[in-house]
Amino acid sequence: MNHPLPPLRLLTAFAAVARAGSLQAAAAELNVTQPAISQAVRQLEDHIGLPLLDRGRRPARPTEAGEALATAIHEGLGRIAGTIDAQRLARTRHDATVTVACSVGVATYWLMPRLSALYREQPDLLVNVMTVPSGAPALAEGIDLAIRYGHGRWKDGHVQHLFDEEVMPVCAPKLRARYDAVVSLQSAPLLHVRSAEPSWLTWSDYLLATGLSAVRHEARVFTNYVQATQAAVEGHGVMLGWRSITGALTASGALVTAGLPGLAPRDAFFLVARSKRGGHAIERFTRFLLSNPAGKP
Amino acid sequence: MNHPLPPLRLLTAFAAVARAGSLQAAAAELNVTQPAISQAVRQLEDHIGLPLLDRGRRPARPTEAGEALATAIHEGLGRIAGTIDAQRLARTRHDATVTVACSVGVATYWLMPRLSALYREQPDLLVNVMTVPSGAPALAEGIDLAIRYGHGRWKDGHVQHLFDEEVMPVCAPKLRARYDAVVSLQSAPLLHVRSAEPSWLTWSDYLLATGLSAVRHEARVFTNYVQATQAAVEGHGVMLGWRSITGALTASGALVTAGLPGLAPRDAFFLVARSKRGGHAIERFTRFLLSNPAGKP
DNA sequence: AGCAAAGATAAGCACATGGTTATGTTATGA
C-alpha cells in the first residue's frame, strides 16, 4: 500500500452507488440524504485521484475504474467481514463445548447416563468426554473439567465435591439365588480389578476392614473395571462394586448386592475446574452435575 | 455483512501488531504512542466481540481468531489498494496516449516523419495513428484529434489551423532532365488521383486555373495518393504534388518540381480536438504539432 | 422549450475521533 487507504465510509458509500444504480438509491439504502453520498463519492475521487462516476449520464454510472474498484471493495471487505463472522461462529461453537476428563468406569457408568439427561435438557451444549486410565485425571491442555476420585486437596484448580463413594460386594441375581440372600465368600469366585491408583480398594482391603475371610480360588483378575463389571453381570463371580459405577446396574437389577456389609471410603469424587469461573458452557455443565451427583441419571 | 465493519484505523492498527510482533513495534511503525495502539486493538475487540490478542504472553501474540483476521485484513485491504494502484497506472498510461485520425497520405508523408522527432523529444508520449480514406476524418469514439483538410468551419470540436497547402506539378528528376527545366504537359504522362473529397484538386482544376493545356494520353489513374506518389518517384509521369505530402520527397530530391506554376487553395489543414482543453498528453501533442506544422520534420 | 428527476455545492452544527501524557498492572528473566 503506497498511499493511505480512504476511509471505510467513503468506500462503502461508493460501493452502494455502484450496486444500487444511482446516488439517490444508495442514499436511501444507507439511510442518509443524497448530498451525503454525493460528497462522499467526491471525497473518494479526490482521495485516490481517479474519476469513479460518469456524471454526464443520468443516473450516474461508474467509470471503468469505478467498476473495478467497486468489485474490489465488495471482495476485499467481504473477505474481512466473512472472516469476522466465521470466527464469531467458531467461538460460539467453542463456547458451547465442554471437555471433561474422567476414568473409563466413571465415563461409562456414571457420566454417560447423565449426558443423555443433559442433552434432553440443554441440547445446545456439547460435552467432549476424554477417558483416561487414572481415577484422578490432570487438567491438561484442552481439558475444561476433571472428575477425580481422591482426597480432594488438589491445588491445580477449583475443587468441588461431587458425591461420596460406597463400596460393597455385588454379583448377578442368579448367583445370589444360589446362596439364600447372603453370598459366601468362602465358595463364590471373587472378581479382582488391578489398578495403579493408591486409593483403590481391593478385596484384601475389604476383608481386612470387615473382618470377613475368603478362600482364594477361581480368582479372575481384570485391568479394566468395565470388563470386571461385565463378568459380574454374566454371573462369573462377586466383585467389589463402587456405587458410582455399579449404582445404575444395581438399580436396574442387572447386579444385586451380595448381602454383605459395605464400606464408605474417606475419598470421594470431586469436580475440578481450572478456575472458579469458566466459560458459559462450563458453568452450565457444572451446575447440572452438582445438582444431580448420585442416584438415578 | 451482517454487522458494520470496524473503522479502517482499527483494522490497520491490529494488522500492524500482528505483523510487527508487538504493540510497541506497531506503535513505532505507525508513528504513534503505545497507548494509541493498545486502545485501538481493545476497541476492535469490543467492536467485533472476539479476543484478538493473547496478552498473557509477552510480547502479546494474536489468538487464532486474530491470526485469521490479520490475514483477511492483509488480503482484503491489499485487494482494494492493489486495484486503486492498478487503475491509477492505467489512467497514467491512458493519459500519455493520443489517438489521431488522418488520411493515409498525411499519415505517411507528413505525420510519421514528425512522430520520429516527437518521440526523440518526448519518449513517454504514445501516439496512435488511425488512417481513414477521407481527408476530413470524424471525431469518432476513441479519437482524440483529427487532422483535416478543408474549410475549417467545423462545429464538432475545437479547430486550429495547422498549415496552408500548396499544389504544384512534381516528377522524378530523370523525367524533368528530359525536358530542359520545364516539363511539357503536352507530352509527359499525367498521374491522376481519384478522390471522393470535393476539395480535392484534379489535373482539370489545375489546368483551368493556370490556363495551361495538356494532351490526354498515357493517363494513369490511382485511388491512393501513396501509390501515385510512388509511380511519380519511379518516373512514370507528372503528378500534382501537395506540399503536405510530397514536401519531404522534394526536399530529399526523390521528386522535383516540374518547373510549372503552383496553386494555393483556399482550403488548409486543421487540427480538430473534441474540446478546447483535453488531457495532458493531448495538449502536449497539440503543442508539438502547432509549433512545427510544415517544413522539414 | 418546459419540466422533473438526478446530482452538485455551500454552509452550519453536534459530536466523535484520535491521539497525547501520566500512571498503574503484569509477565518475564536473572
Added chain:
DNA sequence: TCATAACATAACCATGTGCTTATCTTTGCT
C-alpha cells in the same frame, strides 16, 4: 525476589467528521 519491559487504563483536548438543509446545475424526456 527484584528489576525491567510490555501492556492497560484514565483523562484531556484539538480537530475532524458526518451528516443536515437550502439551493443551484444538469440531464433526459415530452
